[in-house]
Amino acid sequence: MRRHRLAAAGSAVVVAASALAGCGSGDGGVTINVYKYPQENFQKIVDRCNEQADGYRIVYHKLPREADGQREQMVRRLAAEDSGMDVLALDVTWTAELAKAGWIKEFTGSAKSQVENGTLETPLNTARYEGRLYGAPDNTNVQLLWYRSDLVPTPPRTWDEMIKMATDLKNQGKPGLVVGQGKQYEGLVVLFNTLVNSAGGQILDENGTRAIIDDNAVKALEVLKTFATSPVVDPSFSNAAEDDARLAMENGKAAFQLNWPYVYAAAQKNPTLAPNFKWAPYPSINGDEAKVTVGGINYAVSAFTEHSEQSFDAVMCLRSAESQKFAAINDGVPPTIESVYDDPEMAKPYPMKEAILETLKGASVRPRTPAYQNVSTVISTILSPPASIDPKATADRLRQELQDALDSKGVLP
Amino acid sequence: MSHALTTETKEKPGPSPKAKAALSEGKKAERRLGLLLCAPAILVMAAVAGWPIIYSVWLSLQRFDLKFPDRVEFVGLDNYVTVLSNSYWWNAMWITIVITVVSVLIELVLGMALALIMHRTLVGRGIVRTSSLIPYGIVTVVAAFSWRYAWTPGTGYLAEIVAGGEPVLTEKIPAVMVVILAEIWKTTPFMALLLMAGLALVPDDLLKAAAMDGANAWQRFIKVMVPVMKPAILVALLFRTLDAFRIFDNLFVLTGGSQGTSSVSMITYNNLIKGLNLGIGSTMSVLIFIAVAIIAFIFIKLFGTAAPGSDNGRR
Numbered sequence: 001m002r003r004h005r006l007a008a009a010g011s012a013v014v015v016a017a018s019a020l021a022g023c024g025s026g027d028g029g030v031t032i033n034v035y036k037y038p039q040e041n042f043q044k045i046v047d048r049c050n051e052q053a054d055g056y057r058i059v060y061h062k063l064p065r066e067a068d069g070q071r072e073q074m075v076r077r078l079a080a081e082d083s084g085m086d087v088l089a090l091d092v093t094w095t096a097e098l099a100k101a102g103w104i105k106e107f108t109g110s111a112k113s114q115v116e117n118g119t120l121e122t123p124l125n126t127a128r129y130e131g132r133l134y135g136a137p138d139n140t141n142v143q144l145l146w147y148r149s150d151l152v153p154t155p156p157r158t159w160d161e162m163i164k165m166a167t168d169l170k171n172q173g174k175p176g177l178v179v180g181q182g183k184q185y186e187g188l189v190v191l192f193n194t195l196v197n198s199a200g201g202q203i204l205d206e207n208g209t210r211a212i213i214d215d216n217a218v219k220a221l222e223v224l225k226t227f228a229t230s231p232v233v234d235p236s237f238s239n240a241a242e243d244d245a246r247l248a249m250e251n252g253k254a255a256f257q258l259n260w261p262y263v264y265a266a267a268q269k270n271p272t273l274a275p276n277f278k279w280a281p282y283p284s285i286n287g288d289e290a291k292v293t294v295g296g297i298n299y300a301v302s303a304f305t306e307h308s309e310q311s312f313d314a315v316m317c318l319r320s321a322e323s324q325k326f327a328a329i330n331d332g333v334p335p336t337i338e339s340v341y342d343d344p345e346m347a348k349p350y351p352m353k354e355a356i357l358e359t360l361k362g363a364s365v366r367p368r369t370p371a372y373q374n375v376s377t378v379i380s381t382i383l384s385p386p387a388s389i390d391p392k393a394t395a396d397r398l399r400q401e402l403q404d405a406l407d408s409k410g411v412l413p
Numbered sequence: 414m415s416h417a418l419t420t421e422t423k424e425k426p427g428p429s430p431k432a433k434a435a436l437s438e439g440k441k442a443e444r445r446l447g448l449l450l451c452a453p454a455i456l457v458m459a460a461v462a463g464w465p466i467i468y469s470v471w472l473s474l475q476r477f478d479l480k481f482p483d484r485v486e487f488v489g490l491d492n493y494v495t496v497l498s499n500s501y502w503w504n505a506m507w508i509t510i511v512i513t514v515v516s517v518l519i520e521l522v523l524g525m526a527l528a529l530i531m532h533r534t535l536v537g538r539g540i541v542r543t544s545s546l547i548p549y550g551i552v553t554v555v556a557a558f559s560w561r562y563a564w565t566p567g568t569g570y571l572a573e574i575v576a577g578g579e580p581v582l583t584e585k586i587p588a589v590m591v592v593i594l595a596e597i598w599k600t601t602p603f604m605a606l607l608l609m610a611g612l613a614l615v616p617d618d619l620l621k622a623a624a625m626d627g628a629n630a631w632q633r634f635i636k637v638m639v640p641v642m643k644p645a646i647l648v649a650l651l652f653r654t655l656d657a658f659r660i661f662d663n664l665f666v667l668t669g670g671s672q673g674t675s676s677v678s679m680i681t682y683n684n685l686i687k688g689l690n691l692g693i694g695s696t697m698s699v700l701i702f703i704a705v706a707i708i709a710f711i712f713i714k715l716f717g718t719a720a721p722g723s724d725n726g727r728r
Contacts, residue, residue: 068687411501
């Protein structure tokens with residue numbers, strides 16, 4: 001009697017398991033699951049690609065809005081070798097981590113040449129790790145200097161000039177604040193990376209295995225400290241993210257803003273600010289060109305996909321010149337294919353496209369290491385608040401804790 | 414009177430070895446059956462609780478970082494040295510201890526007051542009890558979000574009224590205070606509920622007799638009610654201390670661990686889930702496990718807390 005019951009229970013489990021397994025295969029056709037952050041008009045791009053798709057259907061799954069949440073969800077499923085994810089939209093800083101862990105496929109052969117053909121070099125660099133290509137750049141991003149042309153006739157070229165101009169404005173009783181991102185988060189790392197690279201320094205070495213933080217990085221820390229303690233810094237700088245900086249400028253408190261190009265569209269809705277809202281290249285440290293940190297999104301193909309060929313095919317369509325143009329105009333994300341910038345339809349929404357292209361050519365990439373998440377956390381923790389930086393000592397601490405993070409010996413705060 | 418009570422608790426007879434030896438055949442068979450009936454539950458517990466604990470101890474002895482799958486090696490106690498000599502860990506430990514001690518003490522006082530009120534209420538007892546339990550019934554994350562917005566300048570009333578428009582959640586000490594406040598608001602009802610069960614144990618006759626002997630209200634509370642309630646108080650404290658020590662959700666929403674406000678659970682989450690460092694992360698979870706075990710040990714051995722209903726405690 002007892003044995004019979006056990007057998008019955010056993011077979012019930014087997015039935016249930018096979019029913020569960022059956023769920024995955026769907027209606028017989030191949031489904032390519034794309035995981036991307038919530039992008040307003042992305043479904044339209046997916047729909048258009050589905051019309052062209054041969055033998056598969058793309059399904060768009062929305063990830064959380066915050067970058068941390070996106071990464072966490074994907075990484076957790078990848079660690080479990082989940083075959084339900086095919087195409088992943090990755091922040092440019094995650095390439096190394098996922099590639100090193102063996103969770104994303106390398107682009108080889110014709111897929112590689114298709115991606116490399118016509119794509120801007122800097123965004124392409126963010127998709128490379130140890131000389132191999134692991135992603136297809138979808139969109140890119142660089143910060144520019146935004147200023148009020150009614151207060152500033154000619155934009156400053158260096159940080160020193162900018163601080164001096166702002167101080168003069170302030171002394172005349174005019175709005176003279178400089179606003180940017182100083183909160184303890186990725187934005188502060190972006191600022192630090194820009195400053196270090198502009199000063200000719202390095203955070204990590206080329207292989208991403210050793211912390212450098214050389215004398216030029218100390219110089220970058222000095223610039224950051226000088227700015228953070230100057231009278232023209234926004235009092236809430238140490239707690240400001242992108243939108244805080246944007247709002248401070250729109251409210252008429254600031255003359256200068258360091259921010260991504262999305263602020264342009266927002267400023268156009270403000271009739272008093274719009275006519276005077278101008279842009280210029282990011283201020284440099286030495287008077288030459290600043291090496292601005294590049295942002296953006298790359299598509300990668302999961303190593304655990306069961307439909308590799310179709311996944312690569314889908315990526316090519318999702319990031320095609322046509323898709324990128326559509327996203328640039330409708331969702332405001334700068335393209336990574338150079339020819340898209342020359343499209344006449346781009347002129348109106350992107351009057352600053354020349355500045356973006358110019359900046360992109362000299363842009364810098366954030367440290368390429370599988371431990372990027374740790375590196376970023378260490379940097380933002382140690383540099384926060386920027387006003388209390390002590391350049392030499394801070395540099396030593398950075399070097400030590402970054403090295404620990406790279407050796408997986410460090411503890412994340 | 415309280416003397417009599419305490420001596421009585423001390424005199425409780427433990428199961429003497431003699432009694433064990435005198436087990437009859439029938440008793441033995443009964444015990445075997447009892448063990449057999451327990452076995453499935455124990456096996457399931459071992460599978461779902463025992464194995465993960467053993468596995469995390471094993472992980473904590475290795476350098477195991479999912480980002481570097483080719484660098485897995487056995488490192489002995491290296492991870493423990495790393496964590497225990499790290500300032501972030503100790504900062505998190507202190508934050509956790511401060512939050513635990515302060516919030517549990519205030520909860521005990523407020524919970525006791527609330528329990529007395531609920532116990533004494535004559536009219537609308539149901540409504541009083543239900544309404545005081547509302548904070549406990551709200552999902553912590555939802556409650557934490559409403560606290561966060563309340564303390565955010567621009568969207569929140571508390572930030573304007575109490576803090577004068579300052580962003581309190583962006584500074585370490587004020588942020589910790591807000592977290593403690595949210596914890597207290599959330600779990601005082603739970604404390605009150607456990608204490609009320611203890612209040613029900615106090616016989617009315619005892620209180621009446623004390624009143625006859627001339628004890629005032631405060632003396633009756635301290636000398637009669639508290640000693641009788643002691644087991645209930647200790648259980649309530651133990652539950653809340655263990656709970657508060659593992660604080661995560663309130664902190665996660667309110668500060669996200671910025672400005673050095675991470676608790677030990679948060680820092681473990683950051684290393685394990687965000688950092689994918691299984692070695693360091695497991696080390697931290699083992700350390701939290703040990704800390705929780707120490708707290709439980711102190712309560713049970715030193716203060717003599719007993720689980721409600723167990724033989725060794727008060728009847």
